[in-house]
Amino acid sequence: MGAPRVGVPTVHSGADDVTETLAEPTPTPTTTAVPTLEARGISKSFGSVEALVDVDFEVRSGEVMALVGDNGAGKSTLIKCIAGIYPLDGGEVFFDGQKVSIHGPKDAAKLGIEIVYQDLALCDNLDVVQNMYLGREARDWIGRLREAPMEARTAETLKTLRVTTIGSIRQQVATLSGGQRQSVAIGRAVMWNSRVVILDEPTAALGVAQTQQVLELVRRLAEEGLAVVIISHNLHDIFEVADRITVLRLGRNVAVYERANTTQQAVVHAITAGVPTKVAGIAGMGDEPE
């Protein structure tokens, strides 16, 4: 970490960053030298509790980055800091290499960062189309909903994601299975030209077959060129779908692993003991600067 960090104010200084970034033409999401989303030196305290201390995190387009750690390691806090739900105590967030300041879900959405929360945030009493467009309904000049285009686009999105198990997109979400609900939540996140999709425990509470469905869907998102972040406790799932794995422990970075060059044991060791093990074949500390 070269640049000196000056507490809170730096984070909030560039209020126009969001719009500036938007004004420029979006670079084509080929494989990237510059990470799509990068957080540097993030710190966050709740009272005397240090939830995050100088944490770095990055994700590139076309890859699935897993974020793992034990309970209380700071995974959710990190995500909420990036999404602007919590103000940062220290650190900076970069999008496409540009410093940005994100002050809430709306700013995040404008940049193309979408979060799929663990509890899905779907309305059970609304149907699939209504949920996909919740809060961003298409409407005409007198405020009338334009159902037909919304329905058409929903069908198209789900088809692109190869979600074929949903009987009718006009059925209530309450009648869907857990996997189908997750698919709807993910579909909603990617429908808005998103660049980064963050999935919080997407396979928790799912059966075997449904987990498989969701993991395939996650893989496809990366293939479509999105930067995907997946938070999970389930290392089996992680090793099936992730390209790289960031391990947090007690609010600090432990290491970043390449999935191809590591083992589940090594990652478990990093999660619990906090130091990269000396097991052969580990890529090492990734871009840990210190």
Next chain:
Amino acid sequence: MSADVAAADTGAPVNGLGAIIRRRYEALKAGDVGTLPIILGLVLIVAFFYAKNSNFLSAGNFTNLMTQMAGVTTIAIGVVFVLLLGEIDLSIGYVAGVAGVVIAQLQIPDESWQVKGVVAIAIAVTVTALIGALQGSFVAIVGIPSFVVTLAGLLFWQGVILYVIGGEGVIVIEDATINNVANYFFSDAAGLVIAAAATALFALSTLSGVVSRRRHEIRTDNLVLVAAKLVAFTVILFGAVVWANRERGFPVAFLLVIVFLVFWTWVAERTTFGRHVYAVGGNAEAARRAGINVQRIRIQVFMISGLMAGMGGVIFAARLNSVDLNAGGGTLLLDAISAAVIGGTSLFGGRGRVISALMGALVISTVANGIDLLGYSSAIKYMVTGLILLAAVTLDTVSRRRLARSGR
């Protein structure tokens, strides 16, 4: 069941009549009973009273029933919106009374503040809408449970009514415009013209829906069903007008009710605002995360509740040609809430339709009207209405539980 998404390309007949009936049956088994019980109940009630007394279906009683239920139905429309949020508004009875007091005061001849009838009505409903917004602010911003806020409102507005007209005890309404709201009946020809215009509008909006879906190349609703709906609408409307024309004619109060129903149904089901009301009622946290301003929606809904209570109050005052100390009291509050619930709007939020105000009011009013006609006492009326309400809420609770279970 094959995937609709795929079927949309292959053109498989997922909207054939058979498929629709099968889907409806599946939904029924899953606990989504829809309007079936209420329609069955209405048929039973009508059949029962008609068997007991053939006057029940006479044209005279029919027009009577329509004017009787107009006020409750109007108030119940506002209740539907509040219930959709999962909230309750206990103040609507006396807020309706306040509207009555306001128009009564504003039309007192030779007072310095006397205004035209239409202006008086406009002022009255503006006042009640603001009352609703005020109460809604306490719910949405301060975070007090709506039950308590509106209970306080119930007491407060009752007090206001007593305070304002306590001296006279009763104010007679002489303004013709106001009284016509509940006492004017259209001529035979005017009634038929209105029915024809309404049918044309309904047909036009249905047609534009079908055309729009065609243009976007997504499944249109089954055309046989669409046509059946249109025919049913036409038959019921013209039937009502023709039947009413055998007596005094179609009441203007009920035309108002129909206009309210159509307008608020449109708001609830065809606008972003309505969609957000359902979303907040279904999962307020999800709505908030989706960027919906939950507080604003809550305040607006309580405003609608106050507005419609005010409209109902105007209709009641006009029907009695006066406002007295009992304005907005009695069973008005409970009738309006029962109507929305019996009509199928869930007390738990997120489920229900504006039309349920009419359905429930129909049940309550036909029962009340029928029992009066048979000469039974109010005691019987209350007991029967109570049982129907219990049955409706039981049905709602059970179906909700089954729906939740059939999910995952």
